[in-house]
Each structure stands twice: as C-alpha cells, then as structure tokens.
Amino acid sequence: MKIEISRGKVHNEFSQKVEEISGQNLFACYQCGNCTAGCPVSFAMDLGPHQVIRYSLLGLEKEVLECNTFWMCASCLQCTSRCPKGLDIARIMEAIRLVILRKKERLDHLEVAELSEEFLERVPQIALISGFRKFTS
Amino acid sequence: MNRFGVFVCHCGLNIAGTVDVKAVSREIGEIEDVSHSEDYIYMCSDPGQLLIRNAVREKGLDGVVVACCSPTMHEVTFRKAVESEGLNPYVCEIANIREQCSWVHQGDKERATAKAREIIRSVLEKLRGNEVLETLAMPLTKRALVIGGGIAGITASIDLADSGYEVILVERQPSIGGRLDQLSLTFPHLDDARCILGPKKAEIANNPNIRVMPYCEVEEVKGFIGNFDVRIRRKPTYVDWDKCTACGVCLEKCPVESLSDFERGLTTRKAIYTGALSENSGKPVIDPIHCRHLVDGTCTICQEVCPEGAIRYDQGEELLEERVGAIVVATGYDLFPMEKIGEYGYGRIPDVIDGLAFERMLSPSGPTGGEIRRPSDGRIPQEVVFIQCVASRDPERYMPYCSRVCCMYTAKQAKLLKQKIPNSQPYIFFMDVRTDSKGYEEFLQGAIEEEELIYLRGRVARVFREGDRVRVWGEDTLTNRKVELDADMVVLATAVVPSEGIKDIAARLRATVDKHGFLTEAHIKLYPVESPTKGIFLAGCGQGPKDITDTVAQASATASKIQSLFSQDALLQDPLVAFVDPEICSGCGICVQVCPYEAREMDEYRGISKVHEALCQGCGACIAACPNNACELRNSKAVQVFGMMETFAEGAEGSLADG
Known part of the structure; x- marks a missing residue:
C-alpha cells in the first residue's frame, strides 16, 4: 500500500499529541524491535509496538487507531525496561489509548447490565475496570 | 658434508591437520646431510625461533630449511633468527608446505604428507647450491x-x-x-x-x-x-607567478565564463581563475580551453588590466x-558522476544535486553565501530528500563497496538544513546507517532526535520532475509501504570513486x-x-x-x-639479484630491453651486459629472456632450480605416484 509523505503528514498533530501525552520523542526510536521481541502479548497484536511507533511518527493515524496493539498492552513495562534508547514505550501505548478515549467516540465500552452473571463471575476485575475506563477517561 | 637443520612447523592445525608433521620430520632427519630435524607447533613464535637458534648454535648448522607458510610471511623472521646466531641469512630457506600443500590438499593426509616431504627435499637440494651472500648497502636520498x-x-x-x-x-x-x-x-x-x-x-x-x-x-x-x-x-599557468600579486583585477575583468568545477557547477568561473574561490591569496591560471586569447587570439583584456604585466600567453x-x-x-577521490544514473535524472534535473554541491551551498564562501537555494529558481527549499548509497553497495550496476562517509555527511547536511531553514523537513532514504567511528553514532542520534529527521529505510527507485518539484518514489521497508513524495530538492550521496x-x-x-x-x-x-x-x-x-x-x-x-x-644511513637490500657470467654473455642486449626496472645496461667497453644491483629486484625476466643462459639469479641459479625439479620428479615417481 502506498503512502504519500509530506511536511504536513509526517510527525503531524496526532504524532505530536502522542509525544505530548507520553513525554517521549518518537524520533528517538531506531526501530530495533526489542520491545516487540520481548512483549509477552505481541503474538496477539496486529502491529508490534515498534511498528506502532513508526506509524505514529509517519503520521499514519488511521492505521494506528485501528490496530489492537495498545489495547492488548498490559503495561507490564518489559519494553520500557529494555528499550536501548530509554523510550518509555508503555507510556506511548497509554498515550495512544488516551488519544482515543479523549475523543469519546468509541461505542465499544461495557454495559455491565448486559453481561451474564456467569461471565461476571469468571472475568477478572481488572478487565472490568479497564472496560469502564475506555469510556470514562 | 653439510650440516643442515630442518624445522617443520605445525602452524597450529593449519599444517598439522593435513600433514603428518612428525613423520615428515623423522623421514627428513634420515637424509645424510641433515644433522638436525624437528617439529614444533608454531615455529614463528619466540620459543619456536629459540629452537632454531639453539640448534644452529649447538649443532653448528651451516644451512637451515624451515618448512612452514609462504616465504612472504616469515622468510625475514627466520633469516633474522639464524643471523642472530652468526649464520649467513641467505643459507636459510623456506619450504612452503602450507599455501602450496596443506591448504590445498585437505582431506588427503597421506599424499599431502608425501608432498610436504618432497617439497622439503627439493628445497634442501636448492640449499646445497646456495652461496653465502652479503646484504647490499645502497645510497639513500632522504x-x-x-x-x-x-x-x-x-x-x-x-x-x-x-x-x-x-x-x-x-x-x-x-x-x-x-x-x-x-x-x-x-x-x-x-x-x-x-x-x-x-x-x-x-x-x-x-x-x-x-x-x-x-x-x-x-x-x-x-x-x-x-x-x-x-x-x-x-x-603552463600563462601567468608569471613571481610578478603576480594576486590583486584579482584580471578575474574581475575577464569576459569569459564557464561552469566552475570547484563550485560543482552551481556557478561560473572566469577563464582566468584561482584554485579555490575562497582563497583570495591564490595566484591565478588561465584555462586554455575557454580563454579567448588562447583559443583564437581575440581578447587580451587580462594582459591589459594586469598592473604588474604578469600575463604570459606564450608560457610553455x-x-x-x-x-x-x-x-x-x-x-x-571524486564522486561518481550523476550523469550515469538514469533513475535519478542523469544529472539533468537541476534540483537534483550531489553531496559536494550541497556542501558548496552550505559553505559561507560558496556561490550562495551559505544559503540553501534551489539551483532551478533560487527558491528556499522546504522539503529536501537525501538519498544514501547512490551507486554504492550496488554490485550489479555500479560499485559494490560502501563509500563510508555518506551516512555521516548526510546526517550532518540534514541537520544543517534544519538549522538554516527551521520549518523545512529533511527525509533521508537509507539502507543501513553506518556510524563506525568515535562520536559518530551519538552525533547521528542527536541529529535525528533534535532536528526531527525522518529516516526512511529503502532505496529510491525513481526521481523525476513533476511540475516545479521533484517526485520521489521510494519504499519504507520498516512499514512495508511504498512512499511517494514531492521534494523541492534532492541530494544524492553518490559513491566515492578514485x-x-x-x-x-x-x-x-x-x-x-x-x-x-x-x-x-x-x-x-x-x-x-x-x-x-x-x-x-x-x-x-x-x-x-x-x-x-x-x-x-x-x-x-x-x-x-x-x-x-x-633514519637509516644506507638502504639495505637483499642480494638476491641477477648477475652475468662474462664468459658466456654475447652482448645481444635482450636483457636490457626486457628489464622492467632499468637495472640492465650494456657495458660498451667490454661488449657485455651488466647489472645495476641497486635497481634489480630479482624478478627473473632477464634470466628467462637470455638466449645463452648467461644471466643467473643469485641463490636461484639454473643448476639449483633444475636440481629441485629433478628431486621432486624422483619423489613423484616414488611415493607421490602411489594411489
């Protein structure tokens, strides 16, 4: 798939928002892939964390927001602790979640009333909390 | 009877892995005039050399063969070792059983062992004919x-x-x-x-x-x-530099202009010019291809204006x-010519320039006074694409090697671009970024982070004009996306060539x-x-x-x-040079013609050829050319070489032919 690149598109408003919220410089990432290699849930992600950073830097907002990477991220901080450039990748994932949440456009938040009793007994509390948070943050 | 010593080196497993060095050493030791034979893991090491020196001293050896690697590696080493025990260095010979035996016969230990033995036997035969020689001392121009x-x-x-x-x-x-x-x-x-x-x-x-x-x-x-x-x-400079005061009037008044090589074609220079435009003190020369006086004699302006009368059109x-x-x-070096690169516009798109041209733009003494401007219309560029590895790392079409400096100068140029034009955006297409020296990686990372340089990993396939901009087709293999963009200017990091x-x-x-x-x-x-x-x-x-x-x-x-x-008083040179037998030389002079070092000359008085030992490199061309066998090489005389061949042939008839 082709991308058009220009001054207005790369490192655009979206990229800068992610940088502002996370406090991280996306230019610092040199795409070594260590974050993705060590991530315990990268097998279930559409894009590896390093790809999310690359896409964000190039201003590919749509592609980033449509992927499941940052929702899969459990904030275990393995990526952050191993990044050779000292980037806090978990913060970047959180920043992207916040960009989405602040738009308040997502309609996939949980309606607790609609969940079955059986499911509510099985599901971990943290999952419910993050489910709520998607809408309330 | 000779008292020869033979020293067989294992070279770790380089030789011993293929040749049975113990057996070779034992068998050679049985030869009548070999009074000492032994093997060791590394003969060139200190303890190895000590073995040789001790044997020379204690057994009074009068000739040494070291069976080891090529003489280009350690002949000097072993000759010095025997010399330190008072033995003439030119009775120490190398039998090459590594490059010419073990390395080429891996997997055939039996025959490699036999060949190693025969190589040593033939070198022993050579040694029997060796003379004791003295190093030649030649005058030295310091x-x-x-x-x-x-x-x-x-x-x-x-x-x-x-x-x-x-x-x-x-x-x-x-x-x-x-x-x-x-x-x-x-x-x-x-x-x-x-x-x-x-x-x-x-x-x-x-x-x-x-x-x-x-x-x-x-x-x-x-x-x-x-x-x-x-x-x-x-x-000919066509200017008398002793008179010229480098006032510059001629440069100002000369009416002829042509593209300046120094400024990479970004501007013109006069037909009378100095080497570096930045150097006002440089004395000028006249370019005979463009000067009107030198072409057809129609102009004498520089001569007229020169206050010192320094112009000399007739200077030879x-x-x-x-x-x-x-x-x-x-x-x-030069940079690989852009004109040969079709996909990047054959050097015809004015806003596609090479790295040195961009350097001239960045230089305060350059044609733009240090301002970055598009060559086509002088506009200040906003989006600039830098392409690395242009004609480098391209074994199929151009140069297979890495030009080593482009990664760093491109990062530097992109950084300086951003500093001079803060709202500009540099894009750098790269395959790898190589920052292999002190402080380079830190420089690169600093430039990327602080100046917000966009690095795109891939080779640009095509660069062409689109309106007044330059369209670039590339690929970012990090996102697996084809990348297209319109640039105001493209800078090619073309290959470094001699x-x-x-x-x-x-x-x-x-x-x-x-x-x-x-x-x-x-x-x-x-x-x-x-x-x-x-x-x-x-x-x-x-x-x-x-x-x-x-x-x-x-x-x-x-x-x-x-x-x-x-720092030496005289130049010491191996005496392994050609000599002439005056009894045989017929004075035909063929050796004089074939010698590539001009070391042969006719002695007109005696009517025979002679050798300038200082010039002779012992290449053997004259020996091969001499129709009378009057030329010989010291310690490689014909009789020695034939003896070696016969020895080897005898061995081949015996054990080597088996199997």
Whole structure:
C-alpha cells in the first residue's frame, strides 16, 4: 500500500499529541524491535509496538487507531525496561489509548447490565475496570 | 658434508591437520646431510625461533630449511633468527608446505604428507647450491615526494618536514587544499573545514623543508626505493607567478565564463581563475580551453588590466627532474558522476544535486553565501530528500563497496538544513546507517532526535520532475509501504570513486590498483599504508573511501614509515639479484630491453651486459629472456632450480605416484 509523505503528514498533530501525552520523542526510536521481541502479548497484536511507533511518527493515524496493539498492552513495562534508547514505550501505548478515549467516540465500552452473571463471575476485575475506563477517561 | 637443520612447523592445525608433521620430520632427519630435524607447533613464535637458534648454535648448522607458510610471511623472521646466531641469512630457506600443500590438499593426509616431504627435499637440494651472500648497502636520498595536496598530502608533508626531511608536494590544481576546501562544517564536531585546513596551509607555506609545486603533474618515475628519479611537468599557468600579486583585477575583468568545477557547477568561473574561490591569496591560471586569447587570439583584456604585466600567453610547460627516496600517493577521490544514473535524472534535473554541491551551498564562501537555494529558481527549499548509497553497495550496476562517509555527511547536511531553514523537513532514504567511528553514532542520534529527521529505510527507485518539484518514489521497508513524495530538492550521496587519472599515475609509479581503481596496499593488516611496490606509500581516499580522521591518521602513518626508512644511513637490500657470467654473455642486449626496472645496461667497453644491483629486484625476466643462459639469479641459479625439479620428479615417481 502506498503512502504519500509530506511536511504536513509526517510527525503531524496526532504524532505530536502522542509525544505530548507520553513525554517521549518518537524520533528517538531506531526501530530495533526489542520491545516487540520481548512483549509477552505481541503474538496477539496486529502491529508490534515498534511498528506502532513508526506509524505514529509517519503520521499514519488511521492505521494506528485501528490496530489492537495498545489495547492488548498490559503495561507490564518489559519494553520500557529494555528499550536501548530509554523510550518509555508503555507510556506511548497509554498515550495512544488516551488519544482515543479523549475523543469519546468509541461505542465499544461495557454495559455491565448486559453481561451474564456467569461471565461476571469468571472475568477478572481488572478487565472490568479497564472496560469502564475506555469510556470514562 | 653439510650440516643442515630442518624445522617443520605445525602452524597450529593449519599444517598439522593435513600433514603428518612428525613423520615428515623423522623421514627428513634420515637424509645424510641433515644433522638436525624437528617439529614444533608454531615455529614463528619466540620459543619456536629459540629452537632454531639453539640448534644452529649447538649443532653448528651451516644451512637451515624451515618448512612452514609462504616465504612472504616469515622468510625475514627466520633469516633474522639464524643471523642472530652468526649464520649467513641467505643459507636459510623456506619450504612452503602450507599455501602450496596443506591448504590445498585437505582431506588427503597421506599424499599431502608425501608432498610436504618432497617439497622439503627439493628445497634442501636448492640449499646445497646456495652461496653465502652479503646484504647490499645502497645510497639513500632522504627527500620525499608527496603526490596530492589534499588533507592527506598536506598532513604527510608537514609530518615529514617537521622531522627534518625535505618534501616536494605536487598538486595538479592551481592551489593545495583538495576536497576538504570544498566542505562546509565537518562531522562529528561541526568544525569548519577552513579552520582545519587554514592553519595547515599556513604551516605548509612557512615550512622551509616543503616545496609546494601547484599546477604540476608527475610525468615519469624511474628508479626504486631510496632513489626514484621523478620527472614533474609544470603546466603552463600563462601567468608569471613571481610578478603576480594576486590583486584579482584580471578575474574581475575577464569576459569569459564557464561552469566552475570547484563550485560543482552551481556557478561560473572566469577563464582566468584561482584554485579555490575562497582563497583570495591564490595566484591565478588561465584555462586554455575557454580563454579567448588562447583559443583564437581575440581578447587580451587580462594582459591589459594586469598592473604588474604578469600575463604570459606564450608560457610553455616546464619539465623538472627531482630525485627522491620515497613517494606518498595521496591522490584523493571524486564522486561518481550523476550523469550515469538514469533513475535519478542523469544529472539533468537541476534540483537534483550531489553531496559536494550541497556542501558548496552550505559553505559561507560558496556561490550562495551559505544559503540553501534551489539551483532551478533560487527558491528556499522546504522539503529536501537525501538519498544514501547512490551507486554504492550496488554490485550489479555500479560499485559494490560502501563509500563510508555518506551516512555521516548526510546526517550532518540534514541537520544543517534544519538549522538554516527551521520549518523545512529533511527525509533521508537509507539502507543501513553506518556510524563506525568515535562520536559518530551519538552525533547521528542527536541529529535525528533534535532536528526531527525522518529516516526512511529503502532505496529510491525513481526521481523525476513533476511540475516545479521533484517526485520521489521510494519504499519504507520498516512499514512495508511504498512512499511517494514531492521534494523541492534532492541530494544524492553518490559513491566515492578514485580521482581521475589514478590508473595512469599508478602505472607510472608501478603501483597496483584494484578493479575500481583504488590503490592496493601490500597487506590490508600488516602493511596497510604501503604499496606492494617498495618505497611507495598510500594515504587518503586514493587507497579507499575514508573520512578526514582516518585520512589524517593514515597520512601520518606514511610519514612515520618514511621517517624510519630515512633514519637509516644506507638502504639495505637483499642480494638476491641477477648477475652475468662474462664468459658466456654475447652482448645481444635482450636483457636490457626486457628489464622492467632499468637495472640492465650494456657495458660498451667490454661488449657485455651488466647489472645495476641497486635497481634489480630479482624478478627473473632477464634470466628467462637470455638466449645463452648467461644471466643467473643469485641463490636461484639454473643448476639449483633444475636440481629441485629433478628431486621432486624422483619423489613423484616414488611415493607421490602411489594411489
């Protein structure tokens, strides 16, 4: 798939928002892939964390927001602790979640009333909390 | 009866893995005139050499064969070892059982062992005919020639001159400075090129030991290490530099303009010009191709305006003869011509320029006064694409090698672009980014993070004009996306290639070049600044692409090698040279014609040929050519060589033929 690149598109408003919220410089990432290699849930992600950073830097907002990477991220901080450039990748994932949440456009938040009793007994509390948070943050 | 010693080296497993060294040593020890034979894991090591020395001393050996690697590796080592025990070094011979035996017969131990034995037997046969020889002491001219006045040649000249030796610095351009003179700021500390070069130029000018010969070329080189006879051609400048005060009036008034090489075609120069435009003090030369007077005699303006009467339209070239003891070749580089690269516009798109042209734009002394402007319309560019590895790392079409400096200068140029035009966006297409020296990686990462450089990983496939912009088709293999963008300007980091004429100068020096034209070193690790031709030393990009740091280090290394050469009172040379049997020589003179070193001459009085031992390199050309077998090589006489062959043939009839 082709991308058009220009001054207005790369490192655009979206990229800068992610940088502002996370406090991280996306230019610092040199795409070594260590974050993705060590991530315990990268097998279930559409894009590896390093790809999310690359896409964000190039201003590919749509592609980033449509992927499941940052929702899969459990904030275990393995990526952050191993990044050779000292980037806090978990913060970047959180920043992207916040960009989405602040738009308040997502309609996939949980309606607790609609969940079955059986499911509510099985599901971990943290999952419910993050489910709520998607809408309330 | 001879008392020979034979020493068989294992070379770790290099030899012992294929050859049964113990068996070889035992069998050779049974030969009648071999009074000592032993093997050891590394004969070239200190304890190995001690074995040889002890045996020479204790058993009174009068000849030694070391069966080991090629004589080019350790012949000198072992000859020195036997010499330290008072034995003549020329009765120590090498039997090459590594390159010529174990390495080529791996997997066939039995026959490799037999061959090793026969090689040693044949060298023993040679040794039986060896004479005791004395090293030749030759006079030494303690003056050096440096070819090329870039930072390499400048550094080598200063180092040599500072240690008290005379230096002749030949530069083909009208002034010294080389490529460094064209650069703006240098990585990784952003020192101004002029601040590096300026003081060095001043040192050259003020050092009485250095004679600078600008606008000169080396025409012919004869002789050998210690005594080269060099003919230098001073091209006509058409200006009497003794009278010229470099006032610059002629440059101002000359009506003829042509594209300036120094400014990479970004601007024009007059038909009378100085080497570097930045150097006001440079004395001018007239370009005979464009000067109207020299073409058809229709203009005499420079002659009319020159207040000193320094213009000399009738000046001819001058030939100068100099004798030097050593030569530094520092001929530098060019950039691969953009005109050959079709997919990037064949050099026809004005806003596609090469790295050196961008350097001129960045330079305060350049044609734009340091402002970055599009060559097509002078507009300040906003989006600039830098393409790395242009014609480098492209074995199929252009150059297979890495040009080494482009990664760093591109990062530097992109950084300077952003600093000069803050709202601009640099994009750098790269395949790998190589930052292999001190402080380079830190510079690169700093530039990317602070100046927000967009690095796109991939090779650009096509660059073409789209309206008044330049369309670039690339790929970012990090996102697996084809990338297209419209740039205001494209900067190509084209491959570093040897400067024009390198092959001619190498041929004159009898130095060798590789298939790309880079001068070859004698050994990449052991002798990295020496040419295989003795007395010729290599510095700078003529030997291979390198940055200023490495160039300066290499140039100092050549100076240091020459200092140690010149510190001797006389030049010691192997006596393994040709000689003539005066009883047999018929005086036909064929040897004089075939000798590539001009070491043969007719003795007109006696009517026979003679050998200049100082010049003879023992190549053997005259021996092969002599119709009467009157020429011989010391310690490789025909009778010795035939004896070796017969010995080997006997062995082949025996054990070697088995199986």
